[in-house]
Amino acid sequence: MSNALAVEGVGVRRQRAVKLPSAASMIRAGLIVLVCIGFLALWQLAANRQWLNGQLFGSPLGIYNAAYSGLTQGTLVSDTLITLYETLAGLAIGSLLGTGLGLLLWFLPAVSGVAEGFSILLNSIPKIALGPLIIIWFGSGAGSKIWLAAISTFAVAMISSTAAAREIDRDLLNLFRSFKAERSMIFRKLILPSALPWIFSTLRVNIGFALIGSVVGEYIASQAGLGHEVFVAGSLFDLNTVWLGVIILTLMATLLTFVVQLIEERIVSWKPKR
Incomplete structure (x- = not known):
């Protein structure tokens, strides 16, 4: 009872x-x-009163008609799923590799500064300039867009995780060392939990970078995807379809950010709520 x-x-x-x-x-x-x-x-x-040029600025009704046409033809759903897949795959690859490498550098403080400098140099390179190289190396399929999105997120994740491992509370670190804790235990029990808020904050930022990488790749060479549709529509001065693509990309980024925030609330339950 x-x-x-x-x-x-x-x-x-x-x-x-x-x-x-x-x-x-x-x-x-x-x-x-x-x-x-x-x-x-x-x-x-x-637009109806011709105060604005509907051909140059589009209109809400025109955007609706473009969305209806895309849904009935099936191209809107397929293009959205393709871009979403490329973005998620690139985000996962780049963030996991960057975060993992940045945290593991805690074990190698001698090379941590050099590696962080390399990541800063990589992050300063405009990713659109790497687009043609990635397309040549990996082809015009989804793989090139995934790798471009991964490159766009890798450096940011590595810089953030390296800083997170370095900004650990020194009193807690000294406490672990006073109890003769092994470095692997310090990493599992202190470094990794303390870095989780940094990791999730970086992940939210990297959503936008991953989207930019995949869309830029679709701009350069592709046969499908939201970036491809926006590029073709812009070439044909179809501003309603361009606006539709921008709206869907914005909703996609917002939804992914919301999902990451929910996951963070479940995993980092001890973090104070704002």
């Missing part, structure tokens, strides 16, 4: 811990929605 009451008490506390959206946040969200609706209505009115 006591165990059952204890379990029930834990359940009650968890239910109480769930916070409903406050009135202020709901009002703020409602105002944002109203502003967006008002902006779209004004944009469409300006």
